[in-house]
Amino acid sequence: xxxxxxxxxxxxxxxxxxxxxxxxxxxxxxxxxxxxxxxxxxxxxxxxxxxxxxxxxxxxxxxxxxxxxxxxxxxxxxxxxxxxxxxxxxxxxxxxxxxxxxxxxxxxxxxxxxxxxxxxxxxxxxxxxxxxxxxxxxxxxxxxxxxxxxxxxxxxxxxxxxxxxxxxxxxxxxxxxxxxxxxxxxxxxxxxxxxxxxxxxxxxxxxxxxxxxxxxxxxxxxxxxxxxxxxxxxxxxxxxxxxxxxxxxxxxxxxxxxxxxxxxxxxxxxxxxxxxxxxxxxxxxxxxxxxxxxxxxxxxxxxxxxxxxxxxxxxxxxxxxxxxxxxxxxxxxxxxxxxxxxxxxxxxxxxxxxxxxxxxxxxxxxxxxxxxxxxxxxxxxxxxxxxxxxxxxxxxxxxxxxxxxxxxxxxxxxxxxxxxxxxxxxxxxxxxxxxxxxxxxxxxxxxxxxxxxxxxxxxxxxxxxxxxxxxxx
Numbered sequence: 001x002x003x004x005x006x007x008x009x010x011x012x013x014x015x016x017x018x019x020x021x022x023x024x025x026x027x028x029x030x031x032x033x034x035x036x037x038x039x040x041x042x043x044x045x046x047x048x049x050x051x052x053x054x055x056x057x058x059x060x061x062x063x064x065x066x067x068x069x070x071x072x073x074x075x076x077x078x079x080x081x082x083x084x085x086x087x088x089x090x091x092x093x094x095x096x097x098x099x100x101x102x103x104x105x106x107x108x109x110x111x112x113x114x115x116x117x118x119x120x121x122x123x124x125x126x127x128x129x130x131x132x133x134x135x136x137x138x139x140x141x142x143x144x145x146x147x148x149x150x151x152x153x154x155x156x157x158x159x160x161x162x163x164x165x166x167x168x169x170x171x172x173x174x175x176x177x178x179x180x181x182x183x184x185x186x187x188x189x190x191x192x193x194x195x196x197x198x199x200x201x202x203x204x205x206x207x208x209x210x211x212x213x214x215x216x217x218x219x220x221x222x223x224x225x226x227x228x229x230x231x232x233x234x235x236x237x238x239x240x241x242x243x244x245x246x247x248x249x250x251x252x253x254x255x256x257x258x259x260x261x262x263x264x265x266x267x268x269x270x271x272x273x274x275x276x277x278x279x280x281x282x283x284x285x286x287x288x289x290x291x292x293x294x295x296x297x298x299x300x301x302x303x304x305x306x307x308x309x310x311x312x313x314x315x316x317x318x319x320x321x322x323x324x325x326x327x328x329x330x331x332x333x334x335x336x337x338x339x340x341x342x343x344x345x346x347x348x349x350x351x352x353x354x355x356x357x358x359x360x361x362x363x364x365x366x367x368x369x370x371x372x373x374x375x376x377x378x379x380x381x382x383x384x385x386x387x388x389x390x391x392x393x394x395x396x397x398x399x400x401x402x403x404x405x406x407x408x409x410x411x412x413x414x415x416x417x418x419x420x421x422x423x424x425x426x427x428x429x430x431x432x433x434x435x436x437x438x439x440x441x442x443x444x445x446x447x448x449x450x451x452x453x454x455x456x457x458x459x460x461x462x463x464x465x466x467x468x469x470x471x472x473x
Contacts (some may be wrong), residue, residue: 011190014129019142021144023120023374024149024155025119025176025179026089026152027153028156032154032157032159034287039164046106050222052415057113059414060411061117063410064214065118066401067209068117068203069081069085070399071319072118074397078122078126079192082118085117089112090113090177092111094174096109096112096170108173122399124399126192130192132211142325146383157305157309159306160172162306165301165303202258205251205259206251209258216415263401269389271462272402275456276382276405280408280409280410281416281446285413287309290368291305297432297439298358309368312368315376318376319373319377323376324376324379332381334381334458337377340375351367353438356432369437382457412447424438426441
């Protein structure tokens with residue numbers, strides 16, 4: 001990570017607020033469409049099977065280009081890339097809001113993903129530039145930054161419900177535009193400029209990674225509709241695997257690769273990124289199908305559906321800011337990551353007992369709060385471990401990798417859970433009993449992912465106290 005003159009101490013916390021806002025918004029854009037999906041489906045002509053592409057079009061491009069965003073952040077300067085990302089995000093939001101059909105909508109979501117892929121890694125790089133010299137402040141900064149991510153995801157559901165109920169679904173995209181203007185106005189005065197580094201940009205690697213990940217998600221999402229025995233399904237999967245294997249091979253041969261494989265020699269970086277990937281793969285399908293259960297089974301309209309998840313948001317914010325850092329300092333990152341994943345699995349399994357004639361208070365609230373507590377305890381330790389394990393000059397790259405893991409885990413997790421749940425009834429709109437069975441299957445599948453994440457983290461992550469995580473800073 002490049003050295004630079006940072007703002008005065010009195011303004012660094014304002015800068016952190018801007019960085020946290022950036023994280024809040026790019027994650028909110030993955031979830032704010034959740035409550036609006038039924039109206040978007042009716043307006044634009046999505047089928048139940050391909051409706052998840054409103055989410056995946058954003059997340060696949062976002063996740064696929066995060067490594068490039070991290071590399072550009074190191075080479076061009078974090079503040080420049082941060083600002084460029086906001087411009088692109090605003091442009092994509094305008095296209096998505098004005099979309100008259102499915103193709104234009106997905107194009108706009110993809111452009112939003114490009115902007116987010118520039119914002120997210122540069123924001124983390126800026127955070128390390130501002131607070132990396134003070135271990136105590138760094139832990140506190142990570143807590144606020146970490147709370148912004150899941151809080152943005154869950155708050156997006158509430159805001160999406162409010163907007164969809166009292167305005168119209170395009171405004172779930174238009175809301176990004178004034179926020180982008182505010183961020184651009186504040187960035188120059190609050191954020192450190194940084195120095196550009198010499199180096200080249202591996203565009204071939206970026207293309208291979210993005211196309212490979214997009215192909216894998218496309219094949220898995222499409223499989224329930226055309227059948228797993230369809231040759232095209234396996235053709236796309238094989239092609240996607242070839243691109244990803246080729247990406248790794250190319251990275252090992254280039255002088256200045258997009259993702260130097262040597263970075264994974266850092267203790268715990270790979271393990272922490274695996275935890276983040278599987279955390280996203282379990283968490284995002286939960287809110288996606290929980291939204292559908294609230295609306296399509298319990299009959300909630302858009303605003304009550306969003307409001308129903310506000311308790312989760314509040315618990316996540318409290319857990320990440322007040323609880324997770326203290327527990328991590330006492331018990332270490334590994335213990336807290338594993339504990340959080342086990343609690344998340346428990347909450348997801350509890351949700352699988354939903355009923356067609358259920359209620360919010362009995363079927364949703366207790367289980368969703370347990371899942372939210374697990375998320376709040378697992379997210380901060382695994383994120384800080386991943387970022388702090390890298391060398392300072394590779395901060396942008398490490399930020400890109402950990403964001404890539406979480407976002408691609410989210411996309412692949414949703415694709416897999418959807419593929420499993422649809423045959424059990426998740427696509428049968430109007431049949432509440434069948435929908436309930438399908439959504440229950442989705443929650444069980446997500447619980448298995450969270451439990452597998454806990455087991456793998458136990459096996460591969462090395463114990464480390466919170467204080468040790470800041471040595472790289």
